[in-house]
Amino acid sequence: MDEAKELERFDDKIEQEIRIEPKDWMPDDYRKMLIRQISQHAHSEIVGMLPEANWITRAPSLRRKATLLAKVQDEAGHGLYLYCAAETLNISREEMVDQLLSGRAKYSSIFNYPTLSWADIGAIGWLVDGAAIMNQVPLCRASYGPYARAMVRICKEESFHQRQGYEILLTLCRGSEEQKAMAQDALNRWWWPSLMMFGPNDDASSHTAQSMKWKIKRFSNDELRQKFVDVCKEQADILGITIPDPDLKWNEESGHYDFGKINWDEFWNVIKGNGPCNKERLQARIESHEEGAWVREAALAYAEKKKKSELVGSPSN
Amino acid sequence: MSNQSEPLWEVFIRSKQGLDHKHVGSLHAADAKMAIENARDVYTRRMEGVSIWVVESKYIHATNPDETESLFDPANDKVYRHPTFYDLPDELKYM
Numbered sequence: 165m166d167e168a169k170e171l172e173r174f175d176d177k178i179e180q181e182i183r184i185e186p187k188d189w190m191p192d193d194y195r196k197m198l199i200r201q202i203s204q205h206a207h208s209e210i211v212g213m214l215p216e217a218n219w220i221t222r223a224p225s226l227r228r229k230a231t232l233l234a235k236v237q238d239e240a241g242h243g244l245y246l247y248c249a250a251e252t253l254n255i256s257r258e259e260m261v262d263q264l265l266s267g268r269a270k271y272s273s274i275f276n277y278p279t280l281s282w283a284d285i286g287a288i289g290w291l292v293d294g295a296a297i298m299n300q301v302p303l304c305r306a307s308y309g310p311y312a313r314a315m316v317r318i319c320k321e322e323s324f325h326q327r328q329g330y331e332i333l334l335t336l337c338r339g340s341e342e343q344k345a346m347a348q349d350a351l352n353r354w355w356w357p358s359l360m361m362f363g364p365n366d367d368a369s370s371h372t373a374q375s376m377k378w379k380i381k382r383f384s385n386d387e388l389r390q391k392f393v394d395v396c397k398e399q400a401d402i403l404g405i406t407i408p409d410p411d412l413k414w415n416e417e418s419g420h421y422d423f424g425k426i427n428w429d430e431f432w433n434v435i436k437g438n439g440p441c442n443k444e445r446l447q448a449r450i451e452s453h454e455e456g457a458w459v460r461e462a463a464l465a466y467a468e469k470k471k472k473s474e475l476v477g478s479p480s481n
Numbered sequence: 482m483s484n485q486s487e488p489l490w491e492v493f494i495r496s497k498q499g500l501d502h503k504h505v506g507s508l509h510a511a512d513a514k515m516a517i518e519n520a521r522d523v524y525t526r527r528m529e530g531v532s533i534w535v536v537e538s539k540y541i542h543a544t545n546p547d548e549t550e551s552l553f554d555p556a557n558d559k560v561y562r563h564p565t566f567y568d569l570p571d572e573l574k575y576m
Contacts, residue, residue: 187546241523248507251489257509258486463511464487470512
């Protein structure tokens with residue numbers, strides 16, 4: 165079949181909400197866009213383990229330690245689901261890992277901020293996972309089958325992450341003055357970077373229009389960001405802490421909260437590699453990859469050796 | 482670092498006794514034992530299963546999407562394979 169006809173069939177499927185599967189014909193740019201988005205998403209899950217892992221050994225109780233461990237383990241799992249989804253598009257795992265470690269691939273810039281106090285673990289669960297869920301729920305309907313299926317699994321697991329974070333902050337906010345101040349300080353530091361997680365404003369987002377046309381994304385960055393602000397305001401009120409934005413107020417006319425201007429210079433600066441922890445995060449990933457090399461080699465060598473001994477021992481010999 | 486990579490495995494999970502194993506995803510592992518152990522950690526953290534199958538992906542053979550029509554469409558015009566095709570009186574019970 166010629167390419168024009170294939171493209172027509174592809175567009176038809178998208179139009180009719182028929183999922184695209186790995187062996188189906190797809191335009192090169194669709195494939196590229198998915199590889200970029202899914203691999204960045206996978207990298208974010210993997211790098212995202214680092215700021216939280218920082219507090220596993222210092223969690224204030226066994227209950228908190230067990231839940232944080234489970235959460236970090238989930239993030240590893242999410243990274244693996246996503247890497248596998250990306251691999252169905254004909255990119256190898258090694259290539260993706262190499263893109264991350266060489267600094268060519270991006271990951272969510274939120275993970276380039278440090279976790280300074282225990283309250284940050286609460287703020288990450290509440291805000292960072294909250295923003296991620298807001299982004300990810302519509303991706304369960306993404307037009308590419310393997311991505312959508314991975315997202316369904318991820319979203320199911322992610323809701324405990326947000327609740328455990330909120331519970332940490334709730335406990336701090338009901339505690340001593342110092343504990344409440346810790347919670348407020350964490351909100352102050354994580355609020356704006358969380359809003360940046362939705363990406364640039366719609367008019368500055370180069371991929372959004374095409375991505376929505378192909379039904380990978382279902383909502384624009386600004387739509388999702390607005391939804392997030394609306395739900396967070398009430399959740400902050402329940403905690404009794406204040407969102408650090410003097411311009412945040414209810415707009416009767418629009419039915420939404422208005423909010424202040426995001427510092428996009430900071431956003432682009434962190435993306436370019438100048439955030440507080442960019443170097444540290446990448447270094448941690450590189451070290452972990454290099455120090456684990458002998459394990460991967462040993463596992464392969466063992467599998468090879470066993471295969472050989474099975475051949476020698478088989479009855480046909 | 483070696484260039485050799487761990488092969489890809491497809492993972493199938495039986496969610497409870499009495500149900501089929503169902504494909505849930507894939508993963509990399511050096512051998513079958515490691516693939517099963519990894520599948521336990523990656524795909525059954527919340528009691529999703531009671532049994533795991535792993536198959537190296539290269540052993541899976543599949544239909545070609547280009548042949549979808551010729552393979553599956555002929556069933557469309559054989560509606561008499563379905564019970565609703567047959568015209569029977571409403572009084573008829575238990576059939």
